[in-house]
Amino acid sequence: MAAWQAFLNASHLLERRVEEQLRADAGLTHGQYEVLARLSATADRRLRMSELARDVIVSKSALTYQVSRLEERGLVRRTNCPSDDRGVFAELTDEGMRCLEHLAPGHVAVVRANLIDHLTPDDLTALTRIMSKAEASMRST
Amino acid sequence: MAAWQAFLNASHLLERRVEEQLRADAGLTHGQYEVLARLSATADRRLRMSELARDVIVSKSALTYQVSRLEERGLVRRTNCPSDDRGVFAELTDEGMRCLEHLAPGHVAVVRANLIDHLTPDDLTALTRIMSKAEASMRST
DNA sequence: AGGGTGTCGTTGAAATTCGAACTAACAGGA
DNA sequence: TCCTGTTAGTTCGAATTTCAACGACACCCT
Numbered sequence: 001m002a003a004w005q006a007f008l009n010a011s012h013l014l015e016r017r018v019e020e021q022l023r024a025d026a027g028l029t030h031g032q033y034e035v036l037a038r039l040s041a042t043a044d045r046r047l048r049m050s051e052l053a054r055d056v057i058v059s060k061s062a063l064t065y066q067v068s069r070l071e072e073r074g075l076v077r078r079t080n081c082p083s084d085d086r087g088v089f090a091e092l093t094d095e096g097m098r099c100l101e102h103l104a105p106g107h108v109a110v111v112r113a114n115l116i117d118h119l120t121p122d123d124l125t126a127l128t129r130i131m132s133k134a135e136a137s138m139r140s141t
Numbered sequence: 142m143a144a145w146q147a148f149l150n151a152s153h154l155l156e157r158r159v160e161e162q163l164r165a166d167a168g169l170t171h172g173q174y175e176v177l178a179r180l181s182a183t184a185d186r187r188l189r190m191s192e193l194a195r196d197v198i199v200s201k202s203a204l205t206y207q208v209s210r211l212e213e214r215g216l217v218r219r220t221n222c223p224s225d226d227r228g229v230f231a232e233l234t235d236e237g238m239r240c241l242e243h244l245a246p247g248h249v250a251v252v253r254a255n256l257i258d259h260l261t262p263d264d265l266t267a268l269t270r271i272m273s274k275a276e277a278s279m280r281s282t
Numbered sequence: 283a284g285g286g287t288g289t290c291g292t293t294g295a296a297a298t299t300c301g302a303a304c305t306a307a308c309a310g311g312a
Numbered sequence: 313t314c315c316t317g318t319t320a321g322t323t324c325g326a327a328t329t330t331c332a333a334c335g336a337c338a339c340c341c342t
Contacts, residue, residue, distance in 0.1 A: 003265055004252050006272035008175075011152045012198035013279040019330095029298080034149075049321060057153035059300055064322055066298085086307050086320040111145050118274045124144055126267045131147035133259045138154040160300095170328080190291060203329050205292055210327095227290040227337045 014114055021110045026103050031058060032066055033107065036075060036100045039092040046079065046091035063090075075099055155255055162251045167244050172199060173207055174248065177216060177241045180233040187220065187232035204231075216240055 015030065022028045028036075034056045039045055047055070053063040067090050070076035075096030081087030092100075119127065156171065163169045169177075175197045180186055188196070194204040208231050211217035216237030222228030233241075260268065 001249065001252070003257065003269040003272065006269055006276055007152075007256075009198060010272040010275040010279070011148075013276060016198070017279065031298085050319080057150060057157070060321065061301075061323080062299055069297095081320095084308075084320080088321065108142065111142070114279055115148075115275050116144065118278055119271060123267065123271050126264065127271055128144040128147055130260060130264050130268055131144065131151040134151040134256050135147055135154060137259055138151070138158065138255055172328080191289085194291095200330055201291065202293080202331080206328070222290095225290080225338070229291065 010115070014111075017110055017114050018107065021106055022103065025106050026099065028103070029066070031056070031062070032070055033100075033103065035063070035066055035070065035090070036092060036096055037104075039076070039090060040097060040100050044091075045097070046089040048081065049088050049090060052090055070096070151256070155252075158251055158255050159248065162247055163244065166247050167240065169244070170207070172197070172203070173211055174241075174244065176204070176207055176211065176231070177233060177237055178245075180217070180231060181238060181241050185232075186238070187230040189222065190229050190231060193231055211237070 019030050022030055022033050035052065038052060038055050039047055049063060049067070050060065053060050056063070058066075067076055067078065071078060074093060077091045077093050079089040079091050081089055116124065160171050163171055163174050176193065179193060179196050180188055190204060190208070191201065194201050197204070199207075208217055208219065212219060215234060218232045218234050220230040220232050222230055257265065
């Protein structure tokens with residue numbers, strides 16, 4: 001359980017650092033940043049609400065809330081889904097893309113400084129492998 | 142950044158699993174469980190509020206709130222600090238200890254099933270080492 | 283003693299989270 | 313076509329978290 005304790009503590013501390021940086025730099029939550037980042041990684045910068053919620057691992061209600069906040073800021077836009085009238089796309093706006101590009105370097109820097117830079121290359125590959133395995137296992141059940 | 146993504150996703154998924162188990166099993170938050178667990182790991186089952194907050198990595202206000210909740214349930218007791226009139230001890234009650242002992246096996250099982258069991262012994266030591274390093278670095282700054 | 287500075291824990295307001303209930307719309311079969 | 317069950321997204325209420333401000337006390341230095 002030592003591993004679990006350390007993992008937990010590192011998670012919490014990292015979360016705090018990241019949150020602090022994003023808040024100071026653009027007034028965004030880490031959750032909001034993750035939404036933008038996930039959208040930017042798609043081909044057409046948009047995703048169905050449900051899929052987006054699954055991807056960033058947040059409840060549907062939380063995503064509804066956050067997308068509304070991001071929409072108020074003009075960083076994201078809601079679009080109807082032609083093939084399914086129930087569906088809604090969350091789509092990254094140009095401004096949202098610019099915001100993300102502006103924000104990303106600082107975010108990456110924080111993550112590197114507090115986690116990545118302490119790791120040897122072997123550590124890094126091990127970490128990736130371990131976490132990916134855990135993620136895959138939990139996603140599938 | 143692949144490592145970061147995987148780490149983040151695994152964290153969120155694990156948090157959800159753990160939260161779900163604790164909620165179902167005793168109506169406790171993960172944060173509340175962490176408080177109980179930390180207290181139980183001390184010699185006399187009590188800790189100053191500030192130190193407890195630092196240990197479980199939560200804001201002072203959040204800890205005040207959670208200790209009040211735990212106190213309502215009789216799992217924790219507030220005690221005056223003789224050497225510092227400002228100070229307050231959070232002390233684990235016998236009932237709190239029993240609750241924790243009742244709860245721990247299920248908690249450990251969830252963590253094992255979703256994280257630990259996927260790891261080789263080498264992975265486990267690597268994970269511990271990596272996370273401890275990150276934790277230490279962030280605690281010290 | 284006395285005053286300035288810092289620390290302790292609590293409080294209040296605002297933001298965010300979740301699960302549950304809800305509405306609307308799809309899908310498949312009788 | 314109509315029923316039934318499932319899925320999408322939103323809304324609602326309760327719980328939790330954070331930051332900032334506060335009052336009380338401690339510590340130090342003169």
